[in-house]
Amino acid sequence: MQLIINGATHETDVDEDMPLLWLLRDELQMTGTKFGCGRGLCGACTIHLDGRPVRACLTPASAARGKAVTTIEGLSKNSDHPLQQAWIKHNVPQCGYCQSGQLMSAAALLQDNPNPTDSEIDRAMTGNLCRCGTYPRIKAAIKSAGQFVNAAGGNEDA
Amino acid sequence: MPDSSKQIRNVSRRSFLKLTGLAAGGLVLGSALPGWQRPWASPTGGNSELNLFISIAPDDTVSIICHRSEMGQGIRTGLPQVVADELEADWQKVQVVQGLGDKRYGSQNTDGSRSIRRFYDTMRRMGASARTMLENAAAQQWQVPAGECKATSHRVVHTPTGRSFRFGELAAPAASQPVPGDKDLQLKGSDDFRYIGKPVNTVDTPAMVTGAADFxxxxxxxxxxxxxxxxxxxxxxxxxxxxxxxxxxxxxxxxxxxxxxxxxxxxxxxxxxxxxxxxxxxxxxxxxxxxxxxxxxxDHLGHNSDAYLEKLQQRVREPGKTITDHGDVQKALASASRDHEAVYTVPYLAHATMEPxxxxxxxxxxxxxxxxxxxxxxxxxxxxxxxxxxxxxxxxxxxxxxxxxxxxxxxxxxxxxxxxxxxxxxxxxxxxWSREDDIRHDYYHAASAEYYRAGLDSDGRVTGWLQRAAFPSIGGTFSAGVDHPAGFELDLGFADLPFAVDNHRSETQQAEYHARIGWLRSVANIQNAFGRCSFADELAHAAGKPADRFLLELIGPDRLVDPSQGDYKYGNYGEPLEKFPLDTGRLKEVLRRTAARADLTLRGDQQSGNGEGWGIAVHRSFLSYVGIATRVRVQDNRLEIMEMHAVADVGLAVNPDRVKSQMEGSMIFGMSLALLGEIRMEDGAVSNSNFHDYQLLRMHQSPPLEVELVDSQEAPAGVGEPGVPPVAPSIANAVFAATGKRYRELPLKKHLSIG
Missing domain, CATH: 3.30.365.10 (Aldehyde oxidase/xanthine dehydrogenase, molybdopterin binding domain)
Incomplete structure (x- = not known):
């Protein structure tokens, strides 16, 4: 199976029903996409498929054929996506485990809507759990990043 | 802890590498970002070791060992920033290296909110010791008195002439200097702190936002x-x-x-x-x-958590085993003009770390x-x-x-x-471990029932207080035959009553274990504070007084409390009361500031549709004092948390931003357990399995949060846990203010839908 991940082509020989999560983590050693629940309940494995957020734990590898897969490792070329900068500015992460998924969900939101309201942020982010309780800082970081997103443009390596 | 003269010593290069794990077999050591390494990777070669925690490379890189585990509390930043401050290192040139398991570091058991309070002094001495060795090495190079050489900002300067060496240039000669004794160390004054008390950014954040951080x-x-x-x-x-x-x-x-x-x-x-x-x-x-x-x-096949909690509720209404007994409670209750009693329950809870x-x-x-x-x-x-x-x-x-x-x-x-x-x-x-494995095979927070009874005199003052706890002890996980709450669990917000009540008694009742019981963030303080702080609020209402005024009276005059009596020896979180007293003055100050953030006169009016109310709770745990004020709205049986405030006196805050983030996290952790958290067992097995039936708070349920830190130069106390205990009672108290209904059983989703 041939897949395009963060702009690079990968040949893999795995069962077609293997979720992208395990293909990324076990076969390609791209471990930024995290395993949290395996049921699409926590959002820790959020990636983009053709720019749309999906849960990698529920997406079979075969569903990505011919589509652009973007993971946290490909969110920006120089670790400088406006959200990544805002996350650092607001010192968002605590343990950090859920943050890849939070960032990927937030990036998809800002692509559609660079100036989301509180309730729009809630709607887009409610599928992403954080046990450490970084929600208020995530919300603040999304708001402060929003204004820079248009200028930065679509900087995914997709 | 061994004393520092044993702690601070030169270690051979060989042992430093052994401690930090250079030869990590089979691992490709890599770093996605400059300045950040996999936690278990060692500094690159060529370093000179000044002591167990500090080595310096010729290129000026200072490697500081963090021997405690990082789980979101920011300890890989907090402890090294203490070292760097005393060392006079430039933070930009500091690399944090995770220590291997090794008893030479002292305790590495990262729980009990202990890392800063147990190692703050040690880390300062480590930094000061290495700084002194650098200054002595420079003095030797220049053939001048050591008193003329002063480390500042990653250099040692010869004060009379202004000439200087970089730390990297002095590393090798400094490593062979004698290790100074404690009495030869000059610790910095707090006015000279460069990093201690400052919101230094978390060292792992850049790696965490790019997916490079390794778990x-x-x-x-x-x-x-x-x-x-x-x-x-x-x-x-x-x-x-x-x-x-x-x-x-x-x-x-x-x-x-x-x-x-x-x-x-x-x-x-x-x-x-x-x-x-x-x-x-x-x-x-x-x-x-x-x-x-x-x-x-x-033997545990017949365990059913609902029936078990019923049984515990019956037991706590019966006389139990006396732990402490002050004055004459029976007489006080018999002669009270009003008598009030209540039973509170908290179910089993799971840790549900995001990483299984x-x-x-x-x-x-x-x-x-x-x-x-x-x-x-x-x-x-x-x-x-x-x-x-x-x-x-x-x-x-x-x-x-x-x-x-x-x-x-x-x-x-x-x-x-x-x-x-x-x-x-x-x-x-x-x-x-999958999420299902994690939820079904945890070391659970104990299910509990607690009974409280108090007598009030005609002025609405408490004259007698009786309390009785039943929950399976953590001790049962480790020793056969433990079937009552243990003393160390009664230390956690139960027998350490901070109230000025002459007659009070603490008892326990039987509770056998049927599952692995463990410690969860703030441990028995969860049920003990829920009971104590809810019941105090009930008494305020019974006395017809605003909660803050009633609590100030109940806590009474400023004093230091020693809860020990007879066979009951108060553990005080493993610290001497002389260094970390149970200080009612600090508790009251936090109470006043918490109450100032709330409107305790607000009473919900269901008819007019404004079902809003404020609740407060204050609690000392892990040697820190935290108050929580919560505003809720209850409409059509739907509970919404509108805002929540924390006021925290944690002593000296080494990194105020991380202290605040821990309080934010504690409020959200506390809301999860107060509103949603419940593990149920049927026929001995856990019936929950994943986040759909063991729910955690989500962003849309998370209200605006504010944190106020009391400016303090007292010894640094616990931070990771003490924010959790007062959250649940502050919510239950707010719901009572909003609706007139008192809920004594967690989680509140049993009674209300959660917005």
Whole structure:
């Protein structure tokens, strides 16, 4: 199976029903996409498929054929996506485990809507759990990043 | 803790490398970002070691060991910033290196909110010692008195002439300087602090926002197998019959192995189970579902958590075992003009760290190397060593970042699983716990019932206070026959009553264990503060007084309380009362500031549709004082938390931003358990399985939060846990203000829908 991940082509020989999560983590050693629940309940494995957020734990590898897969490792070329900068500015992460998924969900939101309201942020982010309780800082970081997103443009390596 | 003269010493280069793990077998050491390394990677070669925690490279890089585990509290930033400050290092040139498990560091058991309070003084002396050695080395180079040489901002300057050396230039000669004794160390004055007390940014954040940060689940070792384990659903049950023929046929399955559970008490033994070992996680998970296992009966098969809580509620209404008894409670209650009683319950709770437990092991006949997300690497050395018949020193433990800990990852059962499976397979094995494994096989926070009764005089003052607790003790996990709450659990917000009541008595009632019971963020303070702070609010209402005025009277005059009496010796979180007193003055100051953030006169009016109310709760735990004020709205039986405030006196805040973030996190952790958290057991097995039926607070339920830190120069106290206990009672008190209804049973979703 041939897949395009963060702009690079990968040949893999795995069962077609293997979720992208395990293909990324076990076969390609791209471990930024995290395993949290395996049921699409926590959002820790959020990636983009053709720019749309999906849960990698529920997406079979075969569903990505011919589509652009973007993971946290490909969110920006120089670790400088406006959200990544805002996350650092607001010192968002605590343990950090859920943050890849939070960032990927937030990036998809800002692509559609660079100036989301509180309730729009809630709607887009409610599928992403954080046990450490970084929600208020995530919300603040999304708001402060929003204004820079248009200028930065679509900087995914997709 | 050994004294510092034993702690501070030169270590040979060989031992430094051994401690920090340069030769990490089979691992490709890499760093995605300049200045950030995998936690278990060592500094590159050429460093000179000044003491156990500090080495300096010729290029000026200062490597500081963090020997405590990072699980979101920011300790990999907090402790090194203390060292760097005393060392006069430039933070931009500091690299944090995670220490291996090694008893020479002192305790590495990262729980109990202890890292800063136990190591603040030690880290300052480590930094000051290395600084002194650098100054002495410079003096020797220049042939001048040491008093003329002063370290400042990564250089040592000869004050009279202004000439200077970089730290990197002095590293080698400094390493051979004699280690100064304690009395030769000059600690900085707080006015000169460069980093202590400042919101230094977290060292791991850049790696966390790019996916480069490595957790236990992310470890990859050449030739490793992945294991997924089907464990006995009921404690004490074992494999009666196994049919693994279908699982073995799945492509990619390499082996299927049995794990024997230990006898009770449960300790840190792995549970009985069947491990599917495969070349990738997906295959292991898929094949595991094809296992056919008959499990043997167990004494715990009849355990039903609802019935158990009913039983505990009945028991706490009956006289129990007396722990402390002051004055004459019976007489006070009999002569009271008003008498009030209540029973509170909290269900079993699970840790549900975002990263499920995971451990990787490579076991040989004479050694074992571990890479894992563990809170206590020395406990791993000991218990893995026991399981394999090795000495602790033969077990090398590399600590990864922890995707949350909350107490779960100080139990090394999951690491022992990996070590045993690796020995059987003669190759590296990574054990991956699924979310279902995590929810169903935790060391649970105990289910509890607590009874409170108080008498009021005609002025609405409390004259007598009787309290009785029943919950399965953590002690039952480790010793046979423990069937009452233990003294160390009564220390946590129960028998340490800070109230000026002449007549009070604390009792316990029987509660036997039926599941592995463990410690969860703030431990028994969860149920003890829920009971105490809810009941005090009920009494305020009964006395017809605003909650803050009533509480100030109840706490009484400023004084230091020693709760010990007779056989009951108050533990005070392992610290002397002289250094960390139970100070009612500090509790009252936090209470006043908390009340100032609330409108305690607001009473919900359901008819007009404004079902809003404020509630407060204040509690001392882990030597810190925290108050929570909560505004709720209840409409059509739907509860919404509108805003929440924390006021915290934690003594000196080494990193105020991380203290605030811990308080924010504690409020959200506390809301999860107050509103949603409940583990249920039926026929001995946990009936929850994942985040749909063990719910955590989500962003849309998370209100605006504010944190106020009391400016303090008192000794630094606990931070990670003390924000949690007052959250649940502040919410229940607010709901009462809003609705007139008192809920004494958590979680509140049993009574209200959660907005």
């Amino acid at each position: 236990g689940q992310d470890v990859s070792i050449d030739n490793m197998l992945i294991a997924s384990i089907e464990r006995a659903p009921v404690l004490g049950s074992s494999i009666k019959k196994l049919d693994d023929s279908a699982a073995r046929k799945v492509r990619g399955v390499v082996a299927i192995e049995r794990l024997d559970g230990g006898a009770e008490p449960p300790l840190f033994h792995p549970l009985s189970g069947v491990a599917v070992l495969a070349t990738n996680t997906w295959t292991a998970l898929k094949a595991r579902r094809k296992l056919q296992i008959d499990w043997s009966d167990s 437990p995971s451990a990787t092991a490579m076991t040989t006949d004479s050694s074992c190397e571990i890479w894992a997300c563990v809170q206590d690497p020395q406990s791993v050395q000991q218990h893995v060593g026991n399981a394999l018949g090795l000495e602790p020193e033969q077990v090398r433990v590399n600590v990864t970042l922890l995707g949350g800990g909350f107490g779960r990852k100080s139990k090394p059962d999951f690491v022992i699983e990996a070590a045993l499976l690796s020995r059987k397979m003669k190759r590296p094995v990574k054990v991956v």
